[in-house]
Amino acid sequence: MSEAGSSIALVDVNNFYVSSERAFDPSLEGRPLVVLSNNDGCVITRSPEAKALGITMGTPWFRIAGQAQQWGLEVRSSNYELYGDLSARVMELLGRYTGNLEIYSIDEAFLTLPGPLRAQRVTGAEIRAVVRRNVGLPVCVGIASTKTLAKLANRWAKGNPEFDGVCHWDLVPEDNRRSLLQRLAVSDIWGIGAKNAQSLNALGIDSAWDLAAADPVAIRKRFSVVLMRTVLELQGTSCITGRESTGNEQVLYSRSFAAPVSTRHAMHQALSVYAQGAASRLARKDLQGRVLTAFAATSPFSSGRKSSPTVCVPLPAYTADPLELTRAADTLLPLIEEGVPYIRAGVIVTDLRPAGAQAMLLPPASATRKDTGPLLHDVGRRFGRSAIGLGHAGLKAGSEWTMKRDMLSPHYTTKWSELPVVKAR
């Protein structure tokens, strides 16, 4: 998808949930803060200060609640309403810098940046400054010729202060590139799971550098076409396109229109088709989602009005119900400008979990006692420890309407009764 004279940027928000909380409550700045998953189950985001306390991702809240006060640890429930609104603001801003925005999750997106390499880096720095200024969130930008390298560049932008939040892979000196790749384990490469990483290690392929040196055809024969693409991408050949979403982090359903859509009515029809498409993909993977993003965009090449509206809405419950998804996608419609030609739209469902994780009280009849344990372990490892359990332990605290969010911050941007308060005293 890389056009001549263009690169791919991956922009993502640093510690998105933590940063969102801090944007409206500056007293949290510099203090250890964690955000908990649904029903206040376990830690899903940590500030660097909380990380320094040794709190790991997925730690059940009850296990550290006792020490929180002594640590000075701040804790918040997931405020999806706030995160969704801030996400939509970020995506709308990103859309102003590219004709090709591919929203990858609630807090990250790929975008095509045209122009000479140095100009691309300048644009990356501008994006970082403008998102910080307008939305109050810190982002990092990784730029490269392929998505896989952009992901890596983004990671280095985060980890190394000297990049100042923006790393353009093609502007990094050759020697530094090599040492960065040599220090990166294959398991840390985008799209490579633990199982593939083990098999690669067994072949003596340990680092990203090793994998980039591998023969793509041999990799395809031994592994899969998917892994071959990763090798090619590491070598600088762009071959992972927008249509393929890797892993189960999200379900994306997006298309370019055959003819531009310029009315709300037609957009409503398109969105309902896409929402149903996303619903059937979820059903096929036996997943349910909690957050829906819907977007539309005009052509980057049109001289007319450019528009890239985005909404990100929490769903009323974990669901794969096409009606619920369609209803959520329709919240984009008021932002669609009548008469403006949109060439693309899409629906993304994120925050996924396996369908029926709460309903299944007994292991399936086919599962013997012997393999239940590993099964629970695998599911727990993939989807979080509270996703599954035996008997009563497997039940989270009821469904959405009783969802526990005891430490919820205000819905600062979506409720008149919960606006941020400014002191005039």
Next chain:
Amino acid sequence: MDGSGASGAALGRPAGAADEGSLMPSGYASPAQDWFEDRIDLNRHLIRDITSTYIVRVSGDAMEGAGISDGDELIVDRALTPRDGSVVIAVLDGELVIRRIRISSSGVALVAASASYQPIPVPDPDALVIWGVATRCLHRV
């Protein structure tokens, strides 16, 4: 034309009755159709950039003299650069505080619009975090 009920005025109807065209018997074109305009849209009027605009609520009477009362809602644009005299939301000791910013050759200060509050000196302007600039006040009359 500023859009304030223009189609209604053209028909000699009270402003705000612009949608009466839809009650016309079918088969007759509305005489207002050439004058159609979108209704007044407060979002367009009040919001310069949706990505940087937030609404906050005022607590306290320190800005009374600037027409900003306790309980009022303020429209705040994070993307604007504060100038001397701007009403700003500043971050002070972890709190969002509203004041008027005074910028002069002798330094920077955050000043209330009420005699009961002392100006807040800003010894190190570079360390001052301005959260946003207030552009409008929504005051119930």
